[in-house]
Structures are given as C-alpha cells and as structure tokens.
Amino acid sequence: MSETCVLADTPWLTSGPAARVLALLNGGGEEARVVGGAVRNALLKIPVGDIDIATTAIPDEVIRRARAASIKSVPTGIDHGTVTLVLDGHPFEVTTLREDTEAFGRKAKVAFGRDWVRDAERRDFTINGLSVDADGVVHDHVGGLDDIAARRVRFIGDPGQRIAEDYLRILRFFRIHAAYGTGDPDRAGYLACIGGRAGLAGLSAERVRMEMLKLVIAEGAAVAVTAMADGGLLLPIFGGVAYMGPFAAMIAAERELGLAPSAVRRLGALTVAVTEDARRVAARLRLSNAETRALDSMGHRWWRMAGMDEARARRRLYRLGEDAYRDRLMLAWARAGASHDTAYWRELATLPQRWRAPKFPLKAADFVARGIAEGPALGHVLTLAEDAWLAADFPLDRAVTAAIADRAVARFTRDHRL
Structure with a gap:
C-alpha cells in the first residue's frame, strides 16, 4: 500500500534551481518529482547533496522544454532516459520513469513508462525508493517511510x-x-x-x-565492514587478509584526534601490514596515483614509528612531511594492539601542531666552496651533511652548521680516497 507524508523545511523544493526544474517539467500532461537520496536525507534531516529528478516526460520532451527555457541540457544517459539539466551551475539528472524489460546490471534493457509505482519498485532499497512532488508531498510505494523511521x-x-x-x-x-x-x-x-x-x-x-x-x-563503517568480513565478502574485494582490529582502532584514533575520516588511512588500517599489501590493494581497486602513494607510504616500515622519543619523531616528520608522517604513525598506533597507550600516541600524532621542521641550512654552494665537484659526489656529501644535521637536532647556528659541512667533506674524502 502506498503512503504519503508532507516534507517540511525544504527551501530547495520551493525556490532555487531544483524548484525551477520541477516547474519546467510539471504541466502539459507531465509530472516530475525529486527522487532517491535527496528525499531520504531530507526526511532524516541531514544535508542534501545531489538532487535527482524523475519525470513522466520522455527525454526528447525534457530537452525541448529545456531549450525553450534557455536551460542547458546534456544527454548524459539518453539510452536509459537520463538528461542532465544545468541551472546556475548546478547539474540535475532528469530521468524518465522506467521499467526493466531485461536485467543485466548497468546494461539492463528498459522501457519508458508513466507508472510511479513500477519505477519505485525497480530501485534498490526502500529508503531510496521515495519521491517528493513540488508541493512537498512524499510518495512511498515500497515501505521506505517506516524503514527511515527505524x-x-x-x-x-x-x-x-x-x-x-x-x-x-x-x-x-x-x-x-x-x-x-x-x-x-x-x-x-x-x-x-x-x-x-x-x-x-x-x-x-x-x-x-x-x-x-x-x-x-x-x-x-565498523559494524558494516565487520559484517562483510564475517560473511566472506572482503576476500574477493581485497584478495588478502582484512584486519578488523586495526580498522576499528584507526576509527577510534581519528576520533581521539578530532580528524575527519580519511578513506585511504582507514583502508590502510583494514588491509595493509606490509608494502606488498598496499600495492596489491591499490592494483585491485585501481586507486589513483595519489591514493596509491599514500597507501604505500603508510605500509613502509610503519613499525619503526613505535617506541619513538620526540627527537626521533621530529626526524621522521622532517623526512616524511606532515601528511605521510601522521598517516604512517596512525597505522602504527592502530596496529599497536596490547601496547596501546593513547597518551603516548596522541603526543606523537600531534607533533606537527607543536613543531615545524626548519629548512636544511646548507646548500650545494657551501660544498662546492669546499672543493666538491658538481655531480654525484655533491649529492652524496649533501646527504651526509643532512643526516648529521638531523642527528644534531636541527641546529641553525652558522658555526655549528659550518662544522657539520667540514666533517661531511672530510668523511667523503676519506671514504673515497684512492
């Protein structure tokens, strides 16, 4: 049995671009409603993202009306009845009511229709099967209102x-x-x-x-991912072990630090023990280059982050940069298990907020002036000097840094003497 209710406090439904699209598509024997996630979120009183619209009008009629109103239309999924209308920079997917005639996932064969009940019944979940008309009346043909309440x-x-x-x-x-x-x-x-x-x-x-x-x-996420693991659903996705304990611990650590959830950080806790894990997961999910680098960095000897004093942590922060330092440290925290010490890990994780690494004060010219020729030798000496500078706890005094440069040159010369 279909049910209805009235959706209140929805200004986007009474004014603005979405309301204009509904006004454009209603009338002349046609009807349009907002469907799916926007209705669900409005009923749950959480922010509404994309606003999708369903209509009895066929795509050609949607395009004709848009053209008459000087509204840009893009046939983004014309074979499945979807036209995107762009108003004031906001895209709205407008899809003609449909019925599946053959179901093959995204390649399902569909026929356009005018039956709101049949259209709702072909959607995935009851809370996504609701629609709301321009008057704010929510139409429920699949039991979504009760499920939203529960x-x-x-x-x-x-x-x-x-x-x-x-x-x-x-x-x-x-x-x-x-x-x-x-x-x-x-x-x-x-x-x-x-x-x-x-x-x-x-x-x-x-x-x-x-x-x-x-x-x-x-x-x-913790409950849902645990259920997936229990049901044997994660192995086909990741091709390896899923670590539920570190995943839950990562969520707790993010909350402890007041950090926004990070998908890559949580994915690392769930799937990565060594860098080979990171590469496998990145390949299986076809992560972006940035995501792959971040996941690989997290898995690289994360265990060395445990047991650090602050001096060593500063050196790690200098080498890795703020983001990579925090992510790798948090993976070590999440995998700490019985050695978990919130105060200790929090102190290390918040180091970037208390301390900013200075720039290495020695330049190539300092070593050229000391007789080191440009080329591989110069790079080698710079590395020796930087390592010594870090070990000395980032001194900036010119006499101290000059002494570091002299020792680096002397060491290089000794090591490479014929």
Whole structure:
C-alpha cells in the first residue's frame, strides 16, 4: 500500500534551481518529482547533496522544454532516459520513469513508462525508493517511510533478485547501512549478499573503489565492514587478509584526534601490514596515483614509528612531511594492539601542531666552496651533511652548521680516497 507524508523545511523544493526544474517539467500532461537520496536525507534531516529528478516526460520532451527555457541540457544517459539539466551551475539528472524489460546490471534493457509505482519498485532499497512532488508531498510505494523511521536498510522486493540485477548492490547495501542504518544489517539482505558474493568478481575495479572508499568513512563503517568480513565478502574485494582490529582502532584514533575520516588511512588500517599489501590493494581497486602513494607510504616500515622519543619523531616528520608522517604513525598506533597507550600516541600524532621542521641550512654552494665537484659526489656529501644535521637536532647556528659541512667533506674524502 502506498503512503504519503508532507516534507517540511525544504527551501530547495520551493525556490532555487531544483524548484525551477520541477516547474519546467510539471504541466502539459507531465509530472516530475525529486527522487532517491535527496528525499531520504531530507526526511532524516541531514544535508542534501545531489538532487535527482524523475519525470513522466520522455527525454526528447525534457530537452525541448529545456531549450525553450534557455536551460542547458546534456544527454548524459539518453539510452536509459537520463538528461542532465544545468541551472546556475548546478547539474540535475532528469530521468524518465522506467521499467526493466531485461536485467543485466548497468546494461539492463528498459522501457519508458508513466507508472510511479513500477519505477519505485525497480530501485534498490526502500529508503531510496521515495519521491517528493513540488508541493512537498512524499510518495512511498515500497515501505521506505517506516524503514527511515527505524533506520533500517532493506532491499525492495526479493533481495536475491535485486542483487542479481547488479552485483554492485552488495557493496551498496553495506555502504548505505553504514551511512543511514543502525544495529546489524537486515538479515534477509545480508544473507542474499553472502549468497551472491561470487558476482563481485564481475564488477569493474572503478565501481568497487568508489563504493569502498565511501563505505569505510561512513559513520557506521565498523559494524558494516565487520559484517562483510564475517560473511566472506572482503576476500574477493581485497584478495588478502582484512584486519578488523586495526580498522576499528584507526576509527577510534581519528576520533581521539578530532580528524575527519580519511578513506585511504582507514583502508590502510583494514588491509595493509606490509608494502606488498598496499600495492596489491591499490592494483585491485585501481586507486589513483595519489591514493596509491599514500597507501604505500603508510605500509613502509610503519613499525619503526613505535617506541619513538620526540627527537626521533621530529626526524621522521622532517623526512616524511606532515601528511605521510601522521598517516604512517596512525597505522602504527592502530596496529599497536596490547601496547596501546593513547597518551603516548596522541603526543606523537600531534607533533606537527607543536613543531615545524626548519629548512636544511646548507646548500650545494657551501660544498662546492669546499672543493666538491658538481655531480654525484655533491649529492652524496649533501646527504651526509643532512643526516648529521638531523642527528644534531636541527641546529641553525652558522658555526655549528659550518662544522657539520667540514666533517661531511672530510668523511667523503676519506671514504673515497684512492
């Protein structure tokens, strides 16, 4: 049975670009509504991101109306009925109501329709199957209102069938639960995900990456990821061991420090014990170059971060830079286990807030003046001098740094004397 309620305190629905799109597409025998995540978030009273719109109008009619109103239209998914309208720099995906005729995930064959119930029934989860019209009336054809009230994530219809239509819905089930659900995942959905886990192998790495990076930073990530591990769903994704203890500890450490959740940092805690793990995970998920470098840096001898005094920590911070230092240190913290000492790790993690490394005061010219020729020899001497400067705790006195330079030259000359 369909239910309705009225959505209050939604200024984006009564004025601004979204309201203009609805006004454009309503009338003349056609109807448009906001659908999906925007409705869900508005009901949960959390920030609304992208606003997607469904309409009875076919794509050609959407484009015709947009052109008449001098609104830019882009046929971003025209075969599936999606046209993107751009107003005041805000993109709105407008999709004609659809019915699946053959289900093959993203390659499903669809027919355009005018039935709001059938359109809702082809979506993934009940809390994503709601729509709201221009008057603020929320239409629920799938039981989403009750599930929002209960903070429960359920598949629409038969979970196994929904998953077989697109196996990415396995990951979306846990990601949406982590973001909007409470308690354990819905049992029927959970069992269907376990039953369909072989289908994960057919997903593109890019789609898996997108879902996993969103999942690990969600509010309820610890519960959702633990459920995935218990159901044997992480091995097909990562191709190796998942470390649930360090993952939970990383979340706790971020909260202890007041840091925003970091997807790569949490992914490192979950999957990385050595650099080989980092490279495997980066390849399987096709992480970006920046993400790959960060994950690899975290896994590089992270255990050396444990037991440091502040002098040694300053040297590490100088060598690594603030971001890499903090990430690697936090991986060591997360993997500390029984030796966990919050006060000790917090002191090390907040070092960049208390101390900023000075610049190495010696230059190439200082060594050329001491008779070192340009080329590999010069680079070698600079390295020796920098190491000595770090060991001396970053002195800036000119007499001290000159003595460091003299000793570096003397050592190089001695070591390379024929």
